[in-house]
Amino acid sequence: MSDTPMDLFVGLSSVLTGVDKSMLAPPLDPINIKQTYFDYAQNKAGATFQQLLSIYQANQTLPPAQIGDIILNQSGDDIRYLARTVMLMWYLGSWYDPAELKKYNSSKPPTDPVPAAAVISSAAYTSGWSWNVAQAHPMGYSNFTYGYWSKLPPTLQDFIGGGS
């Protein structure tokens, strides 16, 4: 099992997002959004990000549900909220600051309905997984052709990969 930092990041991201590694980091990957996200997280949350990768590395042979539980429920708030930030980065192409996310889980959450965030890049937006999980495409970025909306979409598995 390869343990390069990027391998760890992709493995961790797949466990958290539920999207297969082959979809997050396809063999032919000209956009290379994983590198964008890795660098962004490293820049924004260096030490905690490294700690998050280390926790994943130490537990990567466990079943995914167990890994997720360790990261999100047994490793403290700093790790929990950074992990959620990483998930949101993949899903929405935006950086939601972990401290902001934490505020929304407090007894006095902010009044704004959604935490403040920043879109990481155009490519990050058009790589967002929320729309794929909806069996659709990021709004304003369709690779489908005329009339596709009148037919059933490909299966969810076709979008997120993996499966039986």
Added chain:
Amino acid sequence: MSAAQNNSFDVVIVGAGVAGALIAKQLGLAGKKVLILESGAGLPTNINGFVDRFYTALAKVPEIPYTPNLFNPQGSANLQDPTLMNAPRPSVLTLGSNWKDPKQSYLIQDGPHAFGSTYERVAGGTMRHWLGTSLRFVPNDFCMQSQYQQEVNWPFGYPQVEPWYGEAEKEIGVSANVADQAYLGITFPPGYKYPMNPIVPSLVDDAVIQGVNGTSFQGVPLTVTNTPAGRNSQPYQSRRVCAGNTNCIPICPIQAKYDPSVTLEQALNTGNVQIWPQTVASEVIVDGNGRISQINYLQYQEPGGPQTGSGSVTAKVFVIAAHAIETPKLLLMSKNGGRTPNGVANSSSGQVGKNLMDHPLYLAWALMPKPVFGYRGPLSTSGIESTRDGSFRKQRAAFRIEIGNEGWNFPINDPYTTTVDFINGINQSGLNPIGGGQPQALFGPGLVNSLNDRLTRQFRLGFLVEQSPDSSNCITPSTDKTQVDHLGLPRPKIKYDISPYTRAGLGAAVEFADQIFDQLKAQQFTTPPAADDPSAIEVPVNGKQKRIKYFGSGHIVGTYCMGTTKSNSVVNSEQRSWDHPNLFLVGSGVFPTVATGNPTLTIAALSLWAAQTIKKDLA
């Protein structure tokens, strides 16, 4: 612009939106020398900058792709102060607690409620961010007073405007078919065909059709109709076929949807049309004979930079096509040293700036029992149009019902809100969990499956309610010397309320939404407005008052109405000023009523009609 440029033209047009573009093209083809003064940026070489601005913005509001940037150049989330911008414009981002903050909101909102629609000041105009809906008005829209003893009549009927609808459909490139659109008295000439076949309906449409077609409510039939669209179902005007980017508003990334840049390019290609960008008309000058002799302007180079020039242009005919807020503002600003104390085109009727209208939009959203796969296709492909006319209009306003294909993007900014809910363990969407209780924070397959279940079942309905013309709803130039733009020109001050007739229509919309969701076995999630929402009003629902939120539809109408006499209207049926025979006022400001269809096709039709009249004047 050089000092040596020619400042005299056959026609000067203020505003490079759809009305100005269509008129310029027709006059250019006829060999007339035309100048368009555009307050904002000119035509870009491509739309890549617009699209990239959309992609990288978190707030993907209708105005976001266009210039000037809504946010300050430091990249902060702070909105630009309109006082520091040369051609500022409104944004839906200033409809919250900041709605009356003049350092945030370009419009000076004087209440009692918020005016919710926005517009662009850029070559291509507000139609840059239109949906593409190209409905004809129904015949009774033109004769509300004689038919229902409500509102006012237009100075002509459907038969007179019908040929111009056909011309407009050709210019825009409308996809539809006659069989679908011949309802509620709408007629077509024998053998008429729309330029393109209809856009195919969505799976959302199919589900609504199965649930409502053939039924009625409150005596009104419910029939889903394919929406005529200014987007390509086949190649047209050298533009691509729609690929269903689900982003007509704010921008079609492949320009399969028409926007006026298409016509502006054609106008420029005649060799007879010029556009001067970043040139803001500042006063309309009247000569001693009551004719318009010139328009004065101010120029700038950068959106927040200094004024770089000023001057005047002369012409035989002048056309003001600056939309329904900037046009009356310009007319009312033009005092001619006291010779036109009530403004230009306003001495006979005093109606300039009055009767501001919109389609107040009631938004209702729900989960279907089974997936309908929204977030796919054009934003809307069908609507319920059978509710646009009937004897009920004696008592309440009518509406059309737009069926959305974009899930809950409009209602709650999804998929953002629901995604954050399920990842961060909160419940702003009402979906985590449904019915209340402790929110879950999910990951892995549980996250995927929950999001998939919720997002694929989302859909929404938008009820576009006709607003009655009320002279107290008005736009005037602010007289507060601090409420100006960077060029020192006054900003628009808006008074806005919603009449009992229109509120009754909004109340009916609530009742219809509840009924339709019941018929579809859909679970409704429409939420009440926040306590301090300036767009919240009380409406009658099932005999009781209910507080609801309305949205702007972007259909800004009625501030220089056309009519039959100089005392009751600003322009005649030719859209010619009663007071100044060589001045034409075009765009939706001439509409005496807002009617029941999205306004763009009628704006285009009337603009083409005005172009013919101007050509005759110049012959």
